[in-house]
Amino acid sequence: AQTVTQSQPEMSVQEAETVTLSCTYDTSENNYYLFWYKQPPSRQMILVIRQEAYKQQNATENRFSVNFQKAAKSFSLKISDSQLGDTAMYFCAFMKHAGVADFNKFYFGSGTKLNVKP
């Protein structure tokens, strides 16, 4: 079974600064996907960034980037130039690379609550 661990229940950062959220996972799979989802107070789940395990290059999306360490099974999210709108719960998630008949199931971490302070 796959497990996803987020060891930081809550973090704070000053506006305009950089913050890194940690995520580790455990799997015996070689091909899989990793994701960071953002859940603001509205509760809407918003995809922030995703990483394919077979890609060595770290994914980036504007101010969001990841540090993917496959051997260490680590997948951290870096938010640069933090904005007040980044205040949210952030979830790390794992999905194995499924075949035609397989079902794409998410495994979520327990989340990190990020507070961006003015």
Next chain:
Amino acid sequence: NAGVTQTPKFRVLKTGQSMTLLCAQDMNHEYMYWYRQDPGMGLRLIHYSVGEGTTAKGEVPDGYNVSRLKKQNFLLGLESAAPSQTSVYFCASSTPLPGKYNEQFFGPGTRLTVL
């Protein structure tokens, strides 16, 4: 496109009451999912469906039933609500791309309280 919608947004039940949560998607997605979110536990899969007329159990299916009579709708039922079912429920949908990543699109959630 409305995307994924959920009805109702909030509900309070008494122990033993029944209710149905409705999820609707207008993206013609094949797959649909029901999750529950509890404090400190992330999202956990309750049931899912890979097509109209088919359903399957997820991680935490006990106490819930589902139906997918129409492709665009996925219903989650609680026959006899218990306080342990107090949670926020999310519906999601996706479309299968063989061997590739299928992005899941989430609804806004339903907050259910069972007294």
